[in-house]
Structures are given as structure tokens and as C-alpha cells.
Amino acid sequence: MYTYKRTIKSGDMIEVEYYQSIRKIGKNYGGRKSNNSLSPAKMRRANKLRAVKHMQRLINANFGSGDFFCRFSAPYGTYESEKEFRTEVGKWLDRINYRLKKQGKGRLKYIAFIECGKSGKNWHIHIIVSKEDRELLSEQWPYENGQNFTPLYKNENFKKLAEYITKDLTGKDEIDAAQKRMMTSRNLTKPESVTRKAKRKEIRALERGEMIQPPEGHYLIEDDYSMNYSDIGGAKWYFCFLPITQRRKW
Secondary structure, eight states, X not given: XXXXXXXXXXXXXXXXXXXXXXXXXXXOOSSOOOOOSSOHHHHHHHHHHHHHHHHHHHHHHXXXXXXXXXXXXOOTTSOSSHHHHHHHHHHHHHHHHHHHHHTTOOXXXXXXXXXXXXXXXXXXXXXXXXXXXXXXXXXXXXXXXXXXXXXXXXXXXXXXXXXXXXXXXXXXXXXXXXXXXXXXXXXXXXXXXXXXXXXXXXXXXXXXXXXXXXXXXEEEEEEHHHHTHHHHSSOSEEEEEEEGGXXXXX
16 A cells, blocks of 8 residues: 655645555556445535546636626526527637737636526526736626626635535535536646655654645645545545735634
8 A cells, every 4th residue: 555645836826635545656557447435425526626636626726816706697598408508608709809910919717517497598607817807807797787896805715706616516426517617717727746666754744644835935725634535535644834914804
């Protein structure tokens, strides 16, 4: 059994995971096999946790305080299907990128998903964009009304926002459906991840219940005890750090 340390940096959020594996890093074992050790209920929880973590890391790596979580809605009954609305959204994004190109800027960076109410007639899109691009999105939206803008705040490092975006990711069918609704630009920055074999002294300290040394200028916001991460997340020990300058006030 090998114990590895994985450090994940997403923007200014740093996570440290210690996990155990019978596989040695760098060795080819003929592909990944499914994990049959978890019950269906725990597997659903594990899938949801991974989805939230992936989204939280993606937001942190690309956006920050002052950027916007927006909602753009079409008038009720304008579109009969997701395909029709998605076509209109595609044209909208094309217009935005065209104008950004004329301004000598790069393509729009965004995380978005399409939704519709229970009636099936009130289609809308939620989208995270930078504060510099918000006004352009508003100008190019084909409808004057139905625009809402919520500034992003670093409270809990976008965890609640990630939970909201991935709220339907609770099982295989839901995951497949939700992934079809998700829309992300290709120019998003990916979180940085470095994995190495854990040192024996690190493992012994963790087994004694000792805290690892926080990265310089950071403080602990979550660990495996506060979120039961080790039970369903695949890591034996887990720690999440934020910069001291972002210490939450509530």
C-alpha cells in the first residue's frame, strides 16, 4: 500500500490530500477500474462531492471577488425546447466574442448552465463572467428585461456557489443530464495538481492526529473531520487552506 500527497492549487485556494493506493504512480495497470467498495448511497455522495469540488476549483482558478454570477432569461414561452434556446445562446456568445476580438481582447471566459422552470417555457442561462465582460453580455442579450447580476464574494471560497451549480449531480442519470446543460469556455485555467509519495514522518504525524504546517500566509478552513471527507472522498487525510487576507468574518 502506497501513501501519496496531492497538492491542488486553484487560484489562491490550496488543498492537500493524503490518500492510499495499491497502485504505484507511473506504473501502467491497464486502465482504471470501478470502485465497488462503496454502497450505492455513498457512491452518490462521493460523486456529488467530486462534482462540487471540481466546480469549486474551476471557479477559484478563473474568477474572484467582484466578478459576476449572472442570469439571462428569455420571455416566457419564446422557446419551445432547449435546442431552440441553446441555438440563441450560441449566437449570443458568438456576438460577444466577435466584439471582444474587435477590441483586441481574448475570447470570453465563462462557466454557464442552461435551466428551465417546471412549466417548460421559461428558459434562462446562468453564467459566471469577469467584471470587465459583464456589460458587454448585457448589451448583446437580445431581450431588455430578465437580466440579473450577483457580485461574487469569497465567503467559503465559492463552495455554496459550486453546490448550487452542481445541485442536480446526485446520480448517474442526473449527472448525464446536467452535463449536457453545462457550458464552459475552452480557455478556462485548470487547477494545478502535484502528487508525490508521502514521507514516513508525515504519515506518522498525521496518524498521531497532528496538523500539517499551513502554506505560508494561509489558514485552515476545512479538514477531513469537518466534512467527513475521508469517508467518501477517497482521501485518508484532507486539508483546505485560504489566504489569511480572506479570513471569513462570519
